Amino acid sequence: MMTRIISAIVMVLIVIPVFVIGGDLFKVGIFLISMLGMKEYIEIKETKKDLPILIKLFSYCFIPVILFTINMTDDLILHIDFKIITGLLLLVLLPVVLYHEREKYSLNDANYVFMGIMFLGIAMSLCNTYYFMDKMKLLYLVLVTVMTDTFAYFTGMLIGRHKLLESVSPKKTWEGSVGGTVFGTFIAVCFYITIVNPNVNLLHLIGITIVLSIVGQLGDLFFSAIKRYFGKKDFSNLMPGHGGILDRIDSLIFVLLAYSFFLTII
Numbered sequence: 060m061m062t063r064i065i066s067a068i069v070m071v072l073i074v075i076p077v078f079v080i081g082g083d084l085f086k087v088g089i090f091l092i093s094m095l096g097m098k099e100y101i102e103i104k105e106t107k108k109d110l111p112i113l114i115k116l117f118s119y120c121f122i123p124v125i126l127f128t129i130n131m132t133d134d135l136i137l138h139i140d141f142k143i144i145t146g147l148l149l150l151v152l153l154p155v156v157l158y159h160e161r162e163k164y165s166l167n168d169a170n171y172v173f174m175g176i177m178f179l180g181i182a183m184s185l186c187n188t189y190y191f192m193d194k195m196k197l198l199y200l201v202l203v204t205v206m207t208d209t210f211a212y213f214t215g216m217l218i219g220r221h222k223l224l225e226s227v228s229p230k231k232t233w234e235g236s237v238g239g240t241v242f243g244t245f246i247a248v249c250f251y252i253t254i255v256n257p258n259v260n261l262l263h264l265i266g267i268t269i270v271l272s273i274v275g276q277l278g279d280l281f282f283s284a285i286k287r288y289f290g291k292k293d294f295s296n297l298m299p300g301h302g303g304i305l306d307r308i309d310s311l312i313f314v315l316l317a318y319s320f321f322l323t324i325i
Contacts, residue, residue, distance in 0.1 A: 063300030070298060070307075078194070085190055086127075093122050093183040095304045099294040100175045106289050110172070111164050117150045118176055125180030131188050137319070147176060182312040185319060195255045200271070200318055202250055204310040207243030207272045208279070214238025228283040240272045247272075251325070259325055267321045271314050278313025282306070 077088040101115055121143075129139045151169045158164040189197040215235025223231040247268050252259060282305060286292065293302030301307055 066298045066300045070301075078198075081190070081194065086187060089183050089187050090123060090126060092304055092308065093126055093179060094119065095297070096179050096183075096308065097122050097175065099297075099303045099305050100179065101172075103285065103289050103291055103294055104168075104171060106291065108162075108168070110168060111154065111158065114151065114154060114164065114168070114172060117147075118172055121147050121150075121176050122180050125176065126184050126187070129181065129184040129188070131192075137185075137188075147173065151176075178312065178316070182315045185315045186311075189315070189318070193255070199247055199251050199255055200314050201311065203243055203247040203268060203271045204275045204314050206246045207239040207275055208310060209239075210242035211235040211239025211276065214242075224280055227280055227287055231280075236276055239276065240269060243272045244268045256325070264325050267325055271317055271321075274317040275310035275314045279310045281313070282309035 074088075077084055097118055101110060101118060104110060124143060125139070125147075128143060129137055131137050151173045152166075154164050155166050155169050186197065189200065211231070212235065215230070215232040215238070218238075219232030219234045221233045222229070223233050223236055244265065248261075248264055251264055251268075252261070282294075286294065294305040295303030297303045298307065
């Protein structure tokens with residue numbers, strides 16, 4: 060527990076200055092998180108099967124390309140150059156034919172790599188976009204995930220009896236999930252109406268926050284399923300007691316993606 064607390068303090072001491080100073084420092088921080096996340100995503104795959112060096116190189120090269128080429132217009136529509144998606148598809152799919160051996164590189168490997176680059180790159184690009192639109196709204200999204208996760212843990216530990224999805228995450232319970240959603244929603248909503256926008260439609264805000272809280276928990280389970288498939292407890296040991304980058308931002312990735320549906324509402 061002490062190791063977990065110390066790691067959390069170190070993370071806070073790093074994240075807060077980056078968030079407050081912002082600008083290029085924030086962009087660099089998001090870039091590093093994205094690259095480390097991709098590294099963990101590839102390395103957990105390689106616990107079962109090594110990927111060709113060329114494919115790994117493509118992965119690391121395309122993360123910053125997607126990260127810094129997606130832009131949002133004034134009418135809140137995201138744009139990405141179609142040539143980037145086409146190029147990525149060609150570079151991850153054509154080697155399936157060129158290697159011509161499933162043991163070296165298969166269609167499943169290509170799908171895994173493509174999915175990782177796209178959802179990690181797009182989610183982190185959205186993180187950048189939300190920050191420069193309104194950093195307090197981004198902080199609201201972070202609060203949704205952190206408070207949901209924190210109170211799901213404590214509620215589950217205190218009164219958890221019924222397993223949520225034991226085959227994927229043995230410790231998670233329905234009681235913990237409900238408790239996390241209730242308290243996560245309450246705290247995030249209070250923050251929003253106090254700091255972000257006191258004139259927001261409260262019913263809309265509560266409904267959207269509940270959805271985001273649930274989506275965040277599903278994101279956590281999604282990444283837990285990946286770890287379970289590869290027989291790992293954590294994506295890495297970068298942060299002792301907390302695991303790796305992906306262990307910390309798994310819920311946030313899905314919340315960032317889901318919030319794009321609600322940008323024009325709150």
